[in-house]
Amino acid sequence: MTATATKDVTPVVLSHAGLDALIAALAVDRQVIGPVRRDGAVVYEPVSSVADLPRGWVDDQAGGTYRMRREGDRLFGYTVGPSSWKRFLHPPKQVLWRAGDGAITPEPIAKERFAFLGVRGCELAAIAVQDKVFLDGPYRDPHYAARRAAAFIVAVNCTRAGGTCFCVSMETGPKAAPGYDIALTEIGGELLAEAGSDAGGMILSAVPTRPATQADLDAAAAGIAGAEAQMGRAINTEGLADLLTDNPDHPRWDVVADRCLNCANCTMVCPTCFCTTVDEVSALDSDATTRESRWASCFTTEFSYVHGGAVRPGAKSRYRQWMTHKLGSWWDQFDMSGCTGCGRCVTWCPVGIDITEEAAAIRSDLEAEGG
Amino acid sequence: MAIDGLEKIVAGHDLFAGLGDTFLSTVSGCATNVRFAADEYLFHEGDAAQQIYLIREGHVSLEIAAPGQGRMAFQSAGPQSVVGLSWLVPPYRWTYDARARGDIRAIALDADCLRAKCEADPALGYAVMKRFMPTIVERLHHTRLQMLDVYGTPG
Amino acid sequence: MAHPVEQMDMTDPMVPTLARILRKRVEIPGVVTFELEAPGWQGFAPGQFNMLSLFGVGEIAISVSGYDAEPDRIVHTIRDVGATSHGLSLLEEGDTMGLRGPYGVPWPVADAAGRDVVVVAGGLGLAPVRPILYHLLANRGDYGKVTLLYGARRPEEILFTEELGQWRAQLDMDIEVTVDHASPGWHGHVGVVTTLFRGADFSPDTTTAFVCGPEIMMRFAANALTDAGVAADDIYLSMERNMQCGIGLCGHCQLGPYFVCKDGPVFTWGQMRRVMTVKEL
Numbered sequence: 113m114t115a116t117a118t119k120d121v122t123p124v125v126l127s128h129a130g131l132d133a134l135i136a137a138l139a140v141d142r143q144v145i146g147p148v149r150r151d152g153a154v155v156y157e158p159v160s161s162v163a164d165l166p167r168g169w170v171d172d173q174a175g176g177t178y179r180m181r182r183e184g185d186r187l188f189g190y191t192v193g194p195s196s197w198k199r200f201l202h203p204p205k206q207v208l209w210r211a212g213d214g215a216i217t218p219e220p221i222a223k224e225r226f227a228f229l230g231v232r233g234c235e236l237a238a239i240a241v242q243d244k245v246f247l248d249g250p251y252r253d254p255h256y257a258a259r260r261a262a263a264f265i266v267a268v269n270c271t272r273a274g275g276t277c278f279c280v281s282m283e284t285g286p287k288a289a290p291g292y293d294i295a296l297t298e299i300g301g302e303l304l305a306e307a308g309s310d311a312g313g314m315i316l317s318a319v320p321t322r323p324a325t326q327a328d329l330d331a332a333a334a335g336i337a338g339a340e341a342q343m344g345r346a347i348n349t350e351g352l353a354d355l356l357t358d359n360p361d362h363p364r365w366d367v368v369a370d371r372c373l374n375c376a377n378c379t380m381v382c383p384t385c386f387c388t389t390v391d392e393v394s395a396l397d398s399d400a401t402t403r404e405s406r407w408a409s410c411f412t413t414e415f416s417y418v419h420g421g422a423v424r425p426g427a428k429s430r431y432r433q434w435m436t437h438k439l440g441s442w443w444d445q446f447d448m449s450g451c452t453g454c455g456r457c458v459t460w461c462p463v464g465i466d467i468t469e470e471a472a473a474i475r476s477d478l479e480a481e482g483g
Numbered sequence: 484m485a486i487d488g489l490e491k492i493v494a495g496h497d498l499f500a501g502l503g504d505t506f507l508s509t510v511s512g513c514a515t516n517v518r519f520a521a522d523e524y525l526f527h528e529g530d531a532a533q534q535i536y537l538i539r540e541g542h543v544s545l546e547i548a549a550p551g552q553g554r555m556a557f558q559s560a561g562p563q564s565v566v567g568l569s570w571l572v573p574p575y576r577w578t579y580d581a582r583a584r585g586d587i588r589a590i591a592l593d594a595d596c597l598r599a600k601c602e603a604d605p606a607l608g609y610a611v612m613k614r615f616m617p618t619i620v621e622r623l624h625h626t627r628l629q630m631l632d633v634y635g636t637p638g
Numbered sequence: 639m640a641h642p643v644e645q646m647d648m649t650d651p652m653v654p655t656l657a658r659i660l661r662k663r664v665e666i667p668g669v670v671t672f673e674l675e676a677p678g679w680q681g682f683a684p685g686q687f688n689m690l691s692l693f694g695v696g697e698i699a700i701s702v703s704g705y706d707a708e709p710d711r712i713v714h715t716i717r718d719v720g721a722t723s724h725g726l727s728l729l730e731e732g733d734t735m736g737l738r739g740p741y742g743v744p745w746p747v748a749d750a751a752g753r754d755v756v757v758v759a760g761g762l763g764l765a766p767v768r769p770i771l772y773h774l775l776a777n778r779g780d781y782g783k784v785t786l787l788y789g790a791r792r793p794e795e796i797l798f799t800e801e802l803g804q805w806r807a808q809l810d811m812d813i814e815v816t817v818d819h820a821s822p823g824w825h826g827h828v829g830v831v832t833t834l835f836r837g838a839d840f841s842p843d844t845t846t847a848f849v850c851g852p853e854i855m856m857r858f859a860a861n862a863l864t865d866a867g868v869a870a871d872d873i874y875l876s877m878e879r880n881m882q883c884g885i886g887l888c889g890h891c892q893l894g895p896y897f898v899c900k901d902g903p904v905f906t907w908g909q910m911r912r913v914m915t916v917k918e919l
């Protein structure tokens with residue numbers, strides 16, 4: 113590990129001007145990506161100053177509902193929007209190689225150096241999940257690896273929970289766990305900053321800050337505790353993996369399949385969904401071809417196609433695959449949960465299917481049966 | 484001694500393995516040793532189902548013939564298998580041809596004899612039925628798999 | 639913080655090498671065998687597969703059907719069933735295709751030394767088990783009784799007929815072939831492959847079975863082997879799912895807790911019994 117938590121860095125406090133300085137310092141050799149308000153939602157895009165951030169905006173989220181409205185003066189009062197950091201580390205489309213004139217040319221390994229500003233606890237956990245998928249082998253995605261190795265992460269501890277958040281039950285937030293370079297917590301008009309790595313400590317020491325007081329620490333802790341208390345949803349994960357795996361024919365799968373539109377929104381907004389399909393793109397004017405991978409969804413019929421037909425032709429088997437994977441078989445495959453409790457799949461489902469409700473329904477039916 | 488030898492042979496076939504001495508002796512009373520040379524027919528479609536054959540050696544081809552298509556084998560039966568289930572159900576008539584693929588040694592059970600003994604002793608009848616049922620179900624199951632054409636090009 | 643990955647190999651496992659076709663042989667209509675050479679090929683283990691690319695069309699996972707002791711020849715037997723396999727089938731000697739691999743968990747052939755071996759193949763499933771047969775024949779003394787039970791659709795669709803004849807002539811291997819649908823002139827067995835178990839000679843307690851074919855056939859073969867007394871963990875199957883990457887990154891080939899490409903394609907019946915009986919898993 114090159115980046116270990118630095119013990120002697122005491123928390124400091126940044127003003128908005130200090131945060132501007134931090135963004136500028138990061139921008140020296142990185143592209144800084146942060147939250148901006150666009151088309152009525154918070155999305156992650158290049159930012160150059162505090163002025164780009166959605167200051168004074170929060171979101172109201174529920175199953176199938178996302179609305180932004182003005183409230184207070186926080187920079188990070190919003191929770192999570194439809195985009196996630198996987199868009200940058202594991203982009204929707206990746207050229208793998210090109211063929212033509214009797215030769216195969218690998219795509220150069222990605223060179224982007226990102227600094228992510230505003231990574232929430234659930235999102236940091238999601239990055240750790242994708243690290244496991246793409247880097248733990250036996251084979252690795254070198255483009256992801258290169259972007260990941262160069263990434264700098266400024267986490268934000270949530271001081272407000274969204275309507276579909278359930279990070280507490282998934283043990284990923286609202287306070288970000290280690291894995292960040294710097295963690296910020298909004299306190300009044302300022303930000304408590306804690307370094308989580310040498311790189312984070314160094315950059316914090318190079319921007320204007322003031323030492324944090326006990327009152328600052330208490331205010332940050334109170335803010336995080338407030339978010340924790342607001343958490344409207346939860347998943348009881350106790351024995352859940354086995355419960356789902358052992359009940360592939362539970363009638364609830366039919367109930368949810370009746371509602372599911374198979375639109376694949378949940379898999380697109382999910383920060384851990386990693387599946388890709390390999391496409392062949394042929395040039396019209398030569399024999400050159402390009403092999404690309406693009407995000408795929410297990411909600412499509414072709415996803416499971418074997419010669420003759422799809423293994424999962426129906427909505428029931430596809431929803432079951434997705435949810436059982438997230439909460440069940442992910443443990444078998446990666447020794448962790450595939451769900452981090454961000455709530456995006458609930459918010460962005462056009463019919464408001466709620467993974468927490470589905471998990472609870474299957475559990476309560478089985479417990480009612482005494483099983 | 485000849486009867487005793489036949490009983491051993493009947494007991495040595497998978498169908499009646501472990502049947503018990505009393506029943507075995509009763510069943511063996513309907514049995515004779517038979518041989519068929521290659522290409523000889525054990526029976527023909529439409530004939531009365533007078534025999535049940537417990538194959539000891541060789542393979543039997545079960546076939547149905549059609550004009551222009553010749554004889555079409557739909558099943559082959561080898562050692563330790565049973566040829567002829569039609570004796571169990573009226574009208575006791577063969578629905579296919581059974582042809583020896585090579586030299587065959589088999590036990591033939593007289594169908595009238597066995598049916599009469601089963602009628603007379605329901606316990607024997609039940610025991611015999613339990614022996615034949617798995618073969619019937621297995622053949623049905625195998626036929627189903629053949630119909631599924633699992634090796635065919637899908638789609 | 640950054641993930642500490644600076645030590646890692648940055649070559650992309652998704653990039654194939656160019657393999658050249660040395661020989662092409664039409665096995666039966668719609669099935670061809672290619673012998674390829676590719677730079678950097680290090681050999682394979684029986685049961686492993688390669689990802690073969692047809693430029694401009696796509697990439698598919700195909701088991702290696704050659705002999706692992708001949709590391710210079712990469713042998714693939716391909717059935718023309720989709721766009722990519724169709725295009726590959728049309729390639730001729732001297733043409734090139736993309737190749738990456740070998741991937742996947744192999745058949746544990748060496749672990750079966752000292753035991754009886756039953757190989758059950760159905761249809762094109764004879765191709766992925768052919769490396770096992772080559773190995774068994776080359777190391778015949780290391781194994782007990784060896785049996786190949788092979789089921790094909792029709793006599794005209796029996797693969798590798800010459801080799802089957804040669805192997806049968808060696809007399810130290812019991813080879814039984816059956817067809818689902820006989821044609822006039824066929825003098826062999828008729829019926830599903832599981833009917834061949836009755837005549838097969840193996841000691842169930844010390845038998846390792848390798849099964850490859852359509853999933854329905856593998857389920858029934860595995861059940862028949864279990865009924866015969868072979869332990870579920872001594873029965874190996876080769877599974878097929880949609881594989882786009884072959885290396886555990888694309889997610890398509892998931893089957894319950896498994897990635898068929900990296901946890902398989904060879905699994906034990908003990909692993910598969912449950913997941914194979916859940917519909918549409």
